Amino acid sequence: MFSQKVAQQSLRRLAVQQPLAMRSSMMGASPVAVALGKNIQTRQVTSTPNTEDPSQILVKQRLNRPIAPHLTIYKPQIGWIGSSLHRITGVALSGTLYIWATAYLASPALGWHLESASMVAAMGALPLVAKVLLKTTLALPFTYHAMNGIRHLMWDLGRGLTNPVIIKTGWTVVGLSIASAVGLALI
Incomplete structure (x- = not known):
């Protein structure tokens, strides 16, 4: 009974703190590890250097947007x-x-x-x-x-x-x- 209560509290705490990590915690981490925060997932940050002018990025994005019909076509x-x-x-x-x-x-x-x-x-x-x-x-x-x-x-x-x-x-x-x-x- 006590172990079930610990597991429930741990899962609730994890769901509030890290909702996306909830799935992985259900797949093999022990309730004690979840309760103590020992199963925190991390991922490597990857980024590419952006040498493009920010105003040109916006211009390119605007070219790909759909255009609403004007009153002249009606x-x-x-x-x-x-x-x-x-x-x-x-x-x-x-x-x-x-x-x-x-x-x-x-x-x-x-x-x-x-x-x-x-x-x-x-x-x-x-x-x-x-x-x-x-x-x-x-x-x-x-x-x-x-x-x-x-x-x-x-x-x-x-x-x-x-x-x-x-x-x-x-x-x-x-x-x-x-x-x-x-x-x-x-x-």
Whole structure:
């Protein structure tokens, strides 16, 4: 009974200290030798001198890596184009807001006239075609981002995730956003 307990403790100690040496200890080393640490395996260290430039080693390794396909090999689809435009319009709208708000707050100190009265006067001086084009250009990113945001919220609910529905809703978003941007410009 005592010898079994010594053997178990020795094997546990060896498994914690040297997990890979566990197999060899089971193949012939006595429990006493394992307990006293007399069966430690060693191996000779071999290395070759490396005279190659480390940066060239990395360049050679990169040449052997697989290359991921680029977007140019795929046929453009309304799903990924719409999602990309959604992100682009979001960044454009928020960036424009931050720049405009900063300019508006700094305008009194810089002598700029960005108050409402001067903006209305500047817009009123433009020809009708320029007004409609400018207002459409400003409204289109907003309307597209808003309409496509609703589409993305539907996807988050797990609805409309089949290819025919994605194509149909993608073109619907494009049409509705153009129509609503022109409608806002004509107001």
